[in-house]
Amino acid sequence: MMHLARIRWLAWSGLLSLAAARAADAPAPESYCDWLAHDYAIESPLCGLQGSPQRGRALAADSHAGNCLACHQMPIPEEAFHGTIGPPLAGVGARYSAARIRLRVVDERQINPLTIMPGLYRDPRLANRVAADYWGKTFLTAQQLEDLVAYLVTLK
Amino acid sequence: MNLHAVLSLALALAAQAVQAEAVSGYRFLDESTRAMQDDDFENPGLVAVDRGSELFHELRDSEEYSCSSCHGQDRVKLDVRQIARYPVYDPNLGGLVTLQKRINYCWETSLDRFPLTPGHADLIALETYVRNRARGEKVDVRTDGEMAALLAKGEALYHARFGQLDLACQHCHVQHQGQMLRGQKLSQGQANGFPEYRLGQGRITSFQQRLTECFVSFRAEPFEAGSEEYDLLKLYVTARGNGLPIETPAVRF
Numbered sequence: 188m189m190h191l192a193r194i195r196w197l198a199w200s201g202l203l204s205l206a207a208a209r210a211a212d213a214p215a216p217e218s219y220c221d222w223l224a225h226d227y228a229i230e231s232p233l234c235g236l237q238g239s240p241q242r243g244r245a246l247a248a249d250s251h252a253g254n255c256l257a258c259h260q261m262p263i264p265e266e267a268f269h270g271t272i273g274p275p276l277a278g279v280g281a282r283y284s285a286a287r288i289r290l291r292v293v294d295e296r297q298i299n300p301l302t303i304m305p306g307l308y309r310d311p312r313l314a315n316r317v318a319a320d321y322w323g324k325t326f327l328t329a330q331q332l333e334d335l336v337a338y339l340v341t342l343k
Numbered sequence: 344m345n346l347h348a349v350l351s352l353a354l355a356l357a358a359q360a361v362q363a364e365a366v367s368g369y370r371f372l373d374e375s376t377r378a379m380q381d382d383d384f385e386n387p388g389l390v391a392v393d394r395g396s397e398l399f400h401e402l403r404d405s406e407e408y409s410c411s412s413c414h415g416q417d418r419v420k421l422d423v424r425q426i427a428r429y430p431v432y433d434p435n436l437g438g439l440v441t442l443q444k445r446i447n448y449c450w451e452t453s454l455d456r457f458p459l460t461p462g463h464a465d466l467i468a469l470e471t472y473v474r475n476r477a478r479g480e481k482v483d484v485r486t487d488g489e490m491a492a493l494l495a496k497g498e499a500l501y502h503a504r505f506g507q508l509d510l511a512c513q514h515c516h517v518q519h520q521g522q523m524l525r526g527q528k529l530s531q532g533q534a535n536g537f538p539e540y541r542l543g544q545g546r547i548t549s550f551q552q553r554l555t556e557c558f559v560s561f562r563a564e565p566f567e568a569g570s571e572e573y574d575l576l577k578l579y580v581t582a583r584g585n586g587l588p589i590e591t592p593a594v595r596f
Contacts, residue, residue, distance in 0.1 A: 250525070257525040268526035272519045303514040305507075314509050316564045321507040 219311065220329050224297050228286035232336075233293070233308065233329035243338025246331055253327065253335060258304070262342065273304060280342040288339050292332060308332045365584045368595055371521070371530040376542070380594040388471065388540035388592025391547040395472025398465055408454060410469075418476045426477035427589060430578045432489045439493055439574050443470050443549070461569040467549050471538045474591040482535050482589060484582040497579025500572060506563025512576075515557075527596065532557075533584040534577065536593025543596050550577050 220234035232238070246253040248263045255261060258272035279288065290297060294306035307326045311317070327335070369377060379385045399410045399418065414420045429442040436448060443461060446469050451458040459466035486494055501512045515524065516532035523529070537550045551573045558565040566572040 254525075268523070270525050271523040272529075301518075303510060303519060305509060309509070311507070314505075314507055315503065316505045317507045318559070318562045318564050321562045324507070326507055 218329065219325060221310075222293060222308070224290050224294075227290060227298060228284065229289040229293060230286045232289075232333050236330050236333045238330075238333030238335070238337030240334070240338040240341050242331075243334035243336070246327070246334055247338065253307075253331070255335075276339065277342055280340040285336055285340045289332075289336050292335055292339070307335075365533065365587050366520075366531055367535055367584070367587050367590065368530040368533055369536070369590060369593065371528050372595070376594055376596065380590065386540065386592065386594055387542075388538075388547055388594060391468045391471040391538065391540070391592060392475050394465075395468040395470070395475075398469050399472055403456075406454065410449065410454070413449075413453065418473065421473065421476055423477040423480045424483070426474060427480040427483045428485065430484065430574065430581060432485065432493070434489075438489075439571075439578060441574055441577055442474060443467075444574075446470055446473060461551055462549070464547075467538050467547055470549070471547060471592050474538070474589060477589050478591060480589050482581060482584050482587050484578065484585055486582055486585070490578075490582075493575060494579055494582060497575035497577075497582075500576050501579055506558065506561040508561040508563075510561045510563075512557070512580075531583075532580065533587060534581040535584045535587040536590040536595065538591060539593040539595050541595055547592060550580075 218234070222229050222231075222233060244263070247255040247261060248266050250257070255276070256263065256266055256269050258270040260269040260271065260275040260277070262277045263269075283291070291304075293308040295302045295304035296306055296309075305326055308329065309325065311321075311323050311325050325332075369380065372380075379387075383389055396417075399414075400416070402409050411418070426442070429440075429445070431440050431445075432438060433440045436444070440448075443466060447458050447466060450456050450466075450469075484490070504511045512532065515529050520529050520531050534550055537553070538547050539553075540546070541548045541553075551568060554573065554576060555565040
């Protein structure tokens with residue numbers, strides 16, 4: 188018994204110090220605010236920020252920013268090519284609350300581990316072989332993420 | 344798991360089941376691009392075949408041999424069935440050997456020339472010329488023996504998530520094949536057309552160069568040119584298309 192407990196303790200302390208070492212090695216992610224998912228939702232806005240639906244719409248359409256149109260059809264008629272990989276987003280604001288939309292854009296993998304939908308605000312230290320320019324950065328900033336949520340809730 | 348997750352899981356598994364049949368990138372193209380590939384006067388990849396032919400027959404300065412000394416004028420002594428087997432396992436050459444590596448080996452040892460880098464236009468032209476000899480032949484990579492373990496490694500890489508977008512090859516080319524990524528239709532990402540002419544890039548492109556583009560698109564650090572990872576991916580992806588006709592040089596966007 189004692190033996191087992193000791194092994195478990197060793198394993199844990201080993202893991203923890205490994206995790207601590209990794210966290211110390213990695214450069215601090217740019218203003219990364221931790222978030223907590225509960226009941227398939229993230230209640231509090233990231234870093235307590237307030238989003239703007241106008242900016243969110245522009246981000247979704249811009250292929251160098253959110254690039255949501257790569258995979259989703261959206262009510263953004265002025266852009267020609269909309270992807271068909273994800274579900275169409277018209278009506279998403281009627282399907283889900285802001286808190287539920289927030290988790291889906293922050294990290295859809297909390298809901299579907301196999302999904303292709305990129306985690307737009309996952310902890311950047313969890314990613315593998317990230318190109319140098321993007322090292323330690325989330326795909327979108329917390330402000331951009333909140334802008335998108337503010338826009339998506341208007342799609343009723 | 345909620346209902347949504349269960350449904351997406353079922354869909355993903357269904358997509359994988361459909362995937363059992365290999366489909367060439369050709370079948371995902373529009374009519375005009377197919378017509379361009381099929382017509383040797385229109386297909387811009389034939390320029391690379393011609394360049395490869397020059398290199399194949401070329402005797403430099405005081406050299407005694409060209410590739411054609413051993414492999415015949417117009418590559419007639421190259422066995423099309425053997426070309427279709429690449430990548431192959433050859434313990435004498437250190438294990439897994441891609442067609443590029445095989446050509447480079449001849450270049451270096453038989454012709455006594457300085458080896459070419461993986462992205463060198465001459466090496467890609469030679470590869471195009473040689474592979475083009477087996478056009479129409481069915482891809483026939485061995486999957487047993489030593490290959491089995493290597494294939495498993497390649498498959499693991501194919502399913503590993505990379506980059507800031509944290510995506511794996513299988514996300515685009517298995518789960519979502521046939522769907523539109525903005526303006527582009529996702530194919531199975533098969534290797535039977537390589538080296539292939541890319542209309543968007545305006546040049547002949549090796550398998551490795553195409554993969555590097557995929558990596559850059561999801562913001563991943565590409566593997567090093569000539570690395571083991573690229574060869575393992577090439578092996579897995581090529582074998583996944585066993586039975587498809589070789590199309591070199593294919594035309595793709």
